Amino acid sequence: MAxxxxxxxxxxxxxxxxxxxxxxxxxxxxxGSRYEISLIEALYLLENEKIQITDGKKSLKFEDxxxxxxxxxxxxxxxxxxYSDLRTRGLLVRTGLKFGTDFRVYERGxxxxxxHSRYLVHVVPEEYTCSFPEIARAIRLxxxxxxxxxxxxxxxxxxxxxxxxxxxxx
Numbered sequence: 001m002a003x004x005x006x007x008x009x010x011x012x013x014x015x016x017x018x019x020x021x022x023x024x025x026x027x028x029x030x031x032g033s034r035y036e037i038s039l040i041e042a043l044y045l046l047e048n049e050k051i052q053i054t055d056g057k058k059s060l061k062f063e064d065x066x067x068x069x070x071x072x073x074x075x076x077x078x079x080x081x082x083y084s085d086l087r088t089r090g091l092l093v094r095t096g097l098k099f100g101t102d103f104r105v106y107e108r109g110x111x112x113x114x115x116h117s118r119y120l121v122h123v124v125p126e127e128y129t130c131s132f133p134e135i136a137r138a139i140r141l142x143x144x145x146x147x148x149x150x151x152x153x154x155x156x157x158x159x160x161x162x163x164x165x166x167x168x169x170x
Contacts, residue, residue, distance in 0.1 A: 001049070001051065002021065002022065002051045003018070003052050003053075003054070004051055005055075006056075006060065007036075009072050010037065010039070011036065011038075011039070013036070022037065023035075026093075026094065027041045038095065039068065039072065039076075040069070040076075040080050040083050042065060043062065043069060043080055046061075047062055066080070075124075078125060079102055079103075079123045081154055081158055082121065082123045082152040082154065082160055089108075090109075091107070091108060092105070092107075093106075093121075094117065096120050096122075099120050099142075099145065101120040101122045101138070102121055102122055103120070103121040104117035105120075105150075106118060116146070116147075119142075119148045119164075120138075120142045121150045122138065122150070122152070123152045124151055124153055126155040139166065140167070143167060148164050149164065150164050
């Protein structure tokens, strides 16, 4: 089992064997001489017993890492729920930050080097409201980079509903 050390908003992986496994499965990235995974990735791996995480003093449990994530990032648990659901479905999920969304999602069986992501996923709570221009901007961006735009709506019970929104030209 891999061991990671919490460092701010990332978890650092030191073992070469663990780095290879994580890279192969699409988790994290090399940053200089370090290998880092995000809090959401770390939480998923911790929940699925693929990693142990320490803060340098004690071993962290799922609830500990979840509390840290909630302090650092708004809507963290909803984002984690969507991330976990997509990963459980066998999809490769990476950050969508450079596209202004929460995640970019690759087809089953893809890896980062062999292809491009197919979807952008934006996670929103059930009570979320927005304007049509905001939706139009998101759809235009997704279509400009050849991706589908998906809104993942997370309700109070934690259930997730996915809506793909496209622009139709007549």
